[in-house]
Amino acid sequence: MANLLSYVLFLALRAYAAPPEYIQRWPDGFTPAPGDPSNDSVTPSLIPPPGSSKHPPHSIIIGVRKGGTRALLEMLDIHPEVAAAATEVHFFDWDENYSKGFDWYREQMPYSYPTQITIEKTPGYFTSQVAPARIHAMNSSIRLLLILRDPTERVISDYTQVYFNRLENHKPVQAIENMLVKNGALNTRYKAIQRSLYDVHMRNWLQHFPLEQIHIVDGDTLIHDPLPELQRVERFLDLPPRIEASNFYFNQTKGFYCIRSDGHERCLHESKGRPHPPVNSNVLRQLRSYLRQHNRNFYRLIGRTFNWQ
Numbered sequence: 503m504a505n506l507l508s509y510v511l512f513l514a515l516r517a518y519a520a521p522p523e524y525i526q527r528w529p530d531g532f533t534p535a536p537g538d539p540s541n542d543s544v545t546p547s548l549i550p551p552p553g554s555s556k557h558p559p560h561s562i563i564i565g566v567r568k569g570g571t572r573a574l575l576e577m578l579d580i581h582p583e584v585a586a587a588a589t590e591v592h593f594f595d596w597d598e599n600y601s602k603g604f605d606w607y608r609e610q611m612p613y614s615y616p617t618q619i620t621i622e623k624t625p626g627y628f629t630s631q632v633a634p635a636r637i638h639a640m641n642s643s644i645r646l647l648l649i650l651r652d653p654t655e656r657v658i659s660d661y662t663q664v665y666f667n668r669l670e671n672h673k674p675v676q677a678i679e680n681m682l683v684k685n686g687a688l689n690t691r692y693k694a695i696q697r698s699l700y701d702v703h704m705r706n707w708l709q710h711f712p713l714e715q716i717h718i719v720d721g722d723t724l725i726h727d728p729l730p731e732l733q734r735v736e737r738f739l740d741l742p743p744r745i746e747a748s749n750f751y752f753n754q755t756k757g758f759y760c761i762r763s764d765g766h767e768r769c770l771h772e773s774k775g776r777p778h779p780p781v782n783s784n785v786l787r788q789l790r791s792y793l794r795q796h797n798r799n800f801y802r803l804i805g806r807t808f809n810w811q
C-alpha cells in the first residue's frame with residue numbers, strides 16, 4: 503500500500519515536473535485520520551521519490567549578494583529540468599562547511615530526476631577569496647551564473663538588508679551616511695562598498711575559470727523584464743526553452759514581477775524588493791565617482807558594458 507502511495511505521488515510529482523521532494527511514508531499499519539490528535543504522536547519517515555537522487559550542482563549562482571540571486575534561482579526553478587537547492591549552502595566560502603567534505607555538500611542538494619540539472623546559489627561565493635579555486639577543484643567545467651546590478655544600488659540594497667536584520671535583532675542601527683563616510687571621506691573599507699568592486703572579485707574568478715564559463719545576468723534588466731534574461735540563461739545551460747512570458751505577471755502592490763507556475767502564483771519574500779532610504783546627494787556622488795573607475799575596469803575585463811551610473 504505504501505509502495506502504491508509512493509508511486510502515485512511519484513507520478514503526480516512528475517506530472518507537475520517540479521523537483522522531487524521527500525515523500526512522507528507513515529509507519530506500517532498507521533493511516534492518519536484527518537483531525538485525529540494521535541496523528542501528532544506518529545512521525546512519518548521521509549523517503550526520496552523513486553528514480554531520483556542527489557548530485558553536486560551542474561551550475562552555481564555565485565552572486566552577487568543583493569544582485570537578484572533569489573529571483574534568478576526561483577525563476578529558473580520554473581524550468582521542469584531544473585532542481586534548485588532550497589537554501590544557501592555556503593560550502594565553498596565557509597571553512598567550517600568546506601571541511602565537512604563533498605559528500606556533505608551533495609547531501610545539501612535537492613533530489614533530482616535524471617532529466618534535471620541541479621543548481622545551488624550562494625551569493626557569498628563571488629566575493630570569497632577561496633571559492634573559485636575550491637569550485638574549480640570540484641568541477642573545472644562547471645557553468646557559473648553571476649547576476650550583477652548597478653554597484654551603487656547594490657551598496658544601498660546591502661545597507662538596507664543589514665539595517666532591517668539589525669532592527670529585527672534589536673541591535674542599534676546607523677544612518678547610511680554614517681556607514682558610507684568616515685573622517686569626512688568615503689569609507690572605502692565599508693564591506694558593502696568592497697562587495698561592489700566587481701573588477702576586483704572578477705579578477706580572482708578569471709584566474710581559475712575562462713570568461714565563457716561565467717554567464718553574467720543583468721540584474722537591473724531582470725527586475726524590469728525577466729523573460730529575455732531567463733532565456734539567455736536557458737541557452738547558456740543548454741536547457742530546452744521552457745520558460746515563457748505567461749510564467750511572469752507584474753504585481754502592482756509589490757512593484758515587482760512575480761511567478762506563475764504549475765497553476766500557482768507567488769511573489770518573492772517581503773525582504774526582497776524593499777524601498778531604499780534616500781542618501782545625501784553629496785555622499786551619493788562620491789560613492790558613484792569612486793565606483794566609476796572600478797566599473798570601467800570591470801567592463802574591460804568582461805568585454806561588455808552596462809548602464810551603471
Ligand code: A3P
Pocket residue numbers: 566567568569570571572573625658659660662724725758759760770773774775776
Ligand atoms: P532590494 O530588496 O534592494 O530591492 P538577492 O536575492 O541577491 O538578495 O537580491 C535582492 C534583490 O533582488 C532585491 O533588492 C530586488 O531589487 C531584486 N529583485 C529582482 N527581481 C525581483 C523580484 N521579481 N522580486 C523581488 N525582488 C527582485
